[in-house]
Amino acid sequence: MTHPPHIETLDLDALQNIIARQPASGRSSTSLGAAPGPPDGATLSLSKGRAALIPVLQEAQAHYGYLPELVLEEIARRLGLPLSTVYGVVTFYAQFHLTPRGRHTVRSCQGTACHVKGGRAILAAAERALGVKPGETTHDMRFTLETVACLGTCFLAPAIMVDDQYFGNLTARDVESVLEQFE
Numbered sequence: 001m002t003h004p005p006h007i008e009t010l011d012l013d014a015l016q017n018i019i020a021r022q023p024a025s026g027r028s029s030t031s032l033g034a035a036p037g038p039p040d041g042a043t044l045s046l047s048k049g050r051a052a053l054i055p056v057l058q059e060a061q062a063h064y065g066y067l068p069e070l071v072l073e074e075i076a077r078r079l080g081l082p083l084s085t086v087y088g089v090v091t092f093y094a095q096f097h098l099t100p101r102g103r104h105t106v107r108s109c110q111g112t113a114c115h116v117k118g119g120r121a122i123l124a125a126a127e128r129a130l131g132v133k134p135g136e137t138t139h140d141m142r143f144t145l146e147t148v149a150c151l152g153t154c155f156l157a158p159a160i161m162v163d164d165q166y167f168g169n170l171t172a173r174d175v176e177s178v179l180e181q182f183e
Contacts, residue, residue, distance in 0.1 A: 049079035111150035
């Protein structure tokens with residue numbers, strides 16, 4: 001993931017490339033009841049715009065690191081969709097983020113097995129080590145802390161996941177050394 005650019009420096013032309021990668025069969029020079037498209041007319045029909053929305057959001061988030069409001073407005077305009085539709089999708093799916101995220105995501109399991117074996121203490125240790133609460137990102141943009149209902153690794157309880165790596169059978173003392181492994 002790239003580092004999130006500041007709003008003032010967002011390269012909105014990148015959206016044109018993202019949208020241009022959508023299947024050509026959905027292209028239309030006019031959009032049924034849609035908002036005016038970009039000057040070159042490269043909008044998608046309303047139904048194709050809806051079909052393209054999630055892939056466009058995924059690519060835009062991969063490019064920008066998150067989905068700033070300005071990007072969402074531009075996606076809505078270029079796909080010919082109401083902004084409320086775009087926001088509805090972004091806020092429904094947990095994969096989309098409206099605020100900048102850290103280079104690493106720490107997920108602390110709060111499921112039954114982890115809870116019984118000390119999951120709260122693991123989360124508290126992560127909060128202390130990072131200086132943030134769940135849902136927050138460290139000031140240096142290194143970590144974002146999240147809680148999850150279950151990591152699906154009950155045999156490792158209590159467990160955390162950093163990016164795509166699992167760490168289990170933890171004690172609160174282990175958490176800081178786990179986090180130190182990540183730049």
